[in-house]
Amino acid sequence: xxxxxxxxxxxxxxxxxxxxxxxxxxxxxxxxxxxxxxxxxxxxxxxxxxxxxxxxxxxxxxxxxxxxxxxxxxxxxxxxxxxxxxxxxxxxxxxxxxxxxxxxxxxxxxxxxxxxxxxxxxxxxxxxxxxxxxxxxxxxxxxxxxxxxxxxxxxxxxxxxxxxxxxxxxxxxxxxxxxxxxxxxxxxxxxxxxxxxxxxxxxxxxxxxxx
Numbered sequence: 001x002x003x004x005x006x007x008x009x010x011x012x013x014x015x016x017x018x019x020x021x022x023x024x025x026x027x028x029x030x031x032x033x034x035x036x037x038x039x040x041x042x043x044x045x046x047x048x049x050x051x052x053x054x055x056x057x058x059x060x061x062x063x064x065x066x067x068x069x070x071x072x073x074x075x076x077x078x079x080x081x082x083x084x085x086x087x088x089x090x091x092x093x094x095x096x097x098x099x100x101x102x103x104x105x106x107x108x109x110x111x112x113x114x115x116x117x118x119x120x121x122x123x124x125x126x127x128x129x130x131x132x133x134x135x136x137x138x139x140x141x142x143x144x145x146x147x148x149x150x151x152x153x154x155x156x157x158x159x160x161x162x163x164x165x166x167x168x169x170x171x172x173x174x175x176x177x178x179x180x181x182x183x184x185x186x187x188x189x190x191x192x193x194x195x196x197x198x199x200x201x202x203x204x205x206x207x208x209x210x211x
Contacts, residue, residue: 008036008087009208010130012098013201015138016171017160018145018152019190020197024138025096027198028205036092037082041074041101045081048074056157064110068118071102076126084130092209099123100135100177105159108173109166134208135181136201137174138190142167 013025022040029038043052051074055067075098086093099119107115142164149160162170178185186204190197 006090008090008092009134009211010083010087010093010095010132011134011136011205011208012095012100012132013136013138014097014100014104015140015174015190016104016142016145016167017157018148019138019140020148020194021138022096023194024136024197024201025094027194028094028201031202031205032092032094036094037086038094038096039078039082040096041078041098042071043074044078044083044095045074046077048077048081051077056159058158064106064112065115067110068102068106068112068115071106072122072126075099075102079126079130087130095132098132098135099127100137100174100181103177104170104173108176109159109162109170111169131184133184133211134204135178135185136204137178137185137187138197139171139174139187140190142171144191 011028013021013028015021025038025040029036041048041052042055043049051070055070055074083093083095103119107113107119145167146164175187178187188197188200188204
C-alpha cells in the first residue's frame with residue numbers, strides 16, 4: 001500500500017500596505033524550501049490574475065460592493081487551481097494576502113460592515129474544509145507604514161493610495177478579523193527590524209507545522 005501524503009499547512013500573511021508582508025512571506029518560503037509554495041492575492045491562478053489587474057488598477061463604474069464579489073471570484077479560482085491541489089499533494093502554502101484582506105479593506109476600510117453576513121457565508125462556500133491553519137497579521141502604525149510605502153520602488157496599488165483615515169480603519173479591520181478567527185490568528189508587531197519580526201513569525205510557523 002502506498003502511504004497517502006499528509007496534507008500541507010496553509011499559512012496566510014497579511015496587513016496594511018507597508019507592513020512588510022511580502023518580505024516576510026518570502027522569508028517563510030526560504031525557511032521551508034521546496035516543501036512549500038508561495039502565492040498571492042488577488043491572483044495566484046490564470047483567471048484570478050485577470051481579475052487582479054481589474055481590481056488593483058480600478059475600473060469604470062466600480063464600487064466597494066463589486067470589488068467585494070470580484071475578490072471572492074478570484075479567490076475561488078485561486079483555491080481550485082492552486083491552493084487545494086498543493087495542500088492535497090502535501091506541500092505547504094504561504095499566501096501573501098487572503099480573505100483577511102477582504103475583511104480589512106472592503107468591510108472596514110470602505111465602511112461596509114453590512115457585508116459581514118455575506119462574508120462568512122461566502123467564505124464557507126469558497127474555502128470549505130481548506131481554511132488556513134494560521135493567519136499572521138503584521139500590525140504597524142499607519143504613519144510608519146506610510147513612510148515605508150513612500151520609500152519603496154513604485155509597486156503601489158489603488159488601495160495604498162487611500163488616505164490615512166482609510167488605512168486606520170483597515171488596520172482596525174485586520175484586528176477585528178483576528179479576534180473573530182480566534183486561535184488561528186496571530187498579530188505580530190511589524191514596527192521592528194525584519195530580523196525581529198521574522199523570529200516571531202518563524203516561531204508561529206513552527207508551531208503550526210507540529211500540529
